[in-house]
Amino acid sequence: MGFTPDFLDEIRNRLPVSDVVGRKVRLTRKGREHTGLCPFHNEKTPSFTVNDDKGFYHCFGCGAHGDVINFTLETEGLSFPETVERLAGQAGLQMPENSQYDAKKAKVKKTLYDLMEAVTHWFETQLMAEIGRDARDYIQKRGLTKQTVKTFRLGFSPNNKSALKDAMLARSEFTEEMLIESGMLIKPDDGGDSYDRFRGRIMFPITDRQGRVVAFGGRAMSANAKAKYLNSPETPLFHKGRLLYNLSGARKAAFEKGRLLVAEGYMDVIALAQAGFPEGVAPLGTAVTEDQIREMWRLAPEPMMCFDGDKAGQRAALRVVDRALPLLKPGHSLKFVYMPDGEDPDSFVAGQGARAFDQLLTDAVPLAKVLWNELISDVDFSTPEQRAGLEQKIARVLSEIQDEKIQGYYESDFGKRLKNLFGGDFVPDINLHETEQTPTQKKNQQKSWSDNRYEKGRYPRKNADKGIGNLNKTKIGMSMQFSLLDRERLIILTVLEHPWLLERHEELFATFEFESEELDKVRNEIIRITSRDSNLEKENLRHHLIENGMGQAIEIIFRQGVLTAQNFIGRQSSREDTEETWLHSINLFQLDKLEQDIAAYGSKELNEEDYARLQALKEEHSASLKRLTEVSE
Known part of the structure; x- marks a missing residue:
């Protein structure tokens, strides 16, 4: 049986090396590593180390080195398929079927990787050719050296609708269908000829964990371009919410330095690397996701989020705090680095140098302090009622933390801060485990911190139905009364009750970005099951999900979602x-x-990259508004 690299990577990602090695070797934790006596040679002084963040073990005595798969192979006497099967079971993964479909799928992926590598090389040659002169001039004005351009493999896409298409189809191993599937060509809905997605742009290759090119970002050279920055769409190789720009390039430096820098854009990352900070990554044009935070923690226990120092940057930091709170685990958190007003990492290192940037990193603010400052800012606590309200607000926010030990430490720490804030003989009471709560209080606790911020008017939320026109107001009222989690449950629940929806809307369902990690897992499992049998009835679909370990999640969805959904999907x-x-x-x-x-952009003074992103968001908003109007009329 063959196994795809993605499946083996998923096993490595799910199983900490110390868990697997610890079944055979008595390990002692020392800082970020574990040490013990090497199982591969006789020794009396431990020279065997295990590092979960790096994902490998290493013996300084005999040189043994590997990951969880290597260790099990070497110590269990199993064949490779048996090893993978055992570890997949421990990781909670279902073994892939040994079918022609799976083999064909793996082969297609390998061919797409080859295609993306060929495209990258072609873009590089175009940048160096006469047609890339303006792009080279722009890159030089931005202060990038030839070595930096080479390291990040920057390229150029000519302003021609078929230049890339013609170049790739001239090679016998690539087809038009592959170029469309990889996101490099756009196929019009009206059946017209396909054409190049990227035209007249400086190209930034996006790589996966192994350094393979899977997508591109393109910066327009024309000031009249609709979107200054354009990214590849979701493809079989590229899932933007799960990757980070320069992830593979930053890995080694992040391990060596014990830190990871997270900037907002491609040029920030590249400028930092050229200035001596190669441990930088960036999200791919969207807000930071849970998967990206987990990926950051694999490289460093406290990634440093580098944001602009203006209000927009502060709001971006608070969104990350909001996203990270439920994920916090012992030894892992975030720090925040604020640029001076009007600066980003790119402009700051260019204007003030690496030493000044290093000082900013030294002054990084821990997540707990960012959270505390937000909770007490603009709050009047001069009366007993206002103090009680602040305590309740803090308790509600801290309830988002899932790890009980961390939640307890936050309660203790914030209790001390409250005592110092209020002074006198004040005794805070924000212990979530000892306070008896009414049903209403429990319901209020479940509201996210981000919802609370919007309710208070700190960051005004526009009405979702503003300017929509002749929308069905009854349906809007029904949908708007639900929380974000309620709406996500409704989307899943509707598919569970009516699987036939996926016959027409599988792509929409597959690409929808769920905030809930558990619901995202259920969605992925539904797609996997229905891709094999598109004619499943709801009872059979539910049966397959339960068999694949989703029983509890399904039960919760039906228990918490059916009352709100019965009028819609009965x-x-x-x-x-x-x-x-x-x-x-x-x-x-x-x-x-x-x-x-x-x-989130608020009153921020926009640079050209910010402006391009804002315009792209507005265009996407207009398209969504149009779809909403069409559905509701």
């Missing part, structure tokens, strides 16, 4: 009504998130 509703309401829920959800992202 047996009495027609297919037309069900489909219309489901699409409406998705579009309204996406519209709401887009408006939050647009509002």
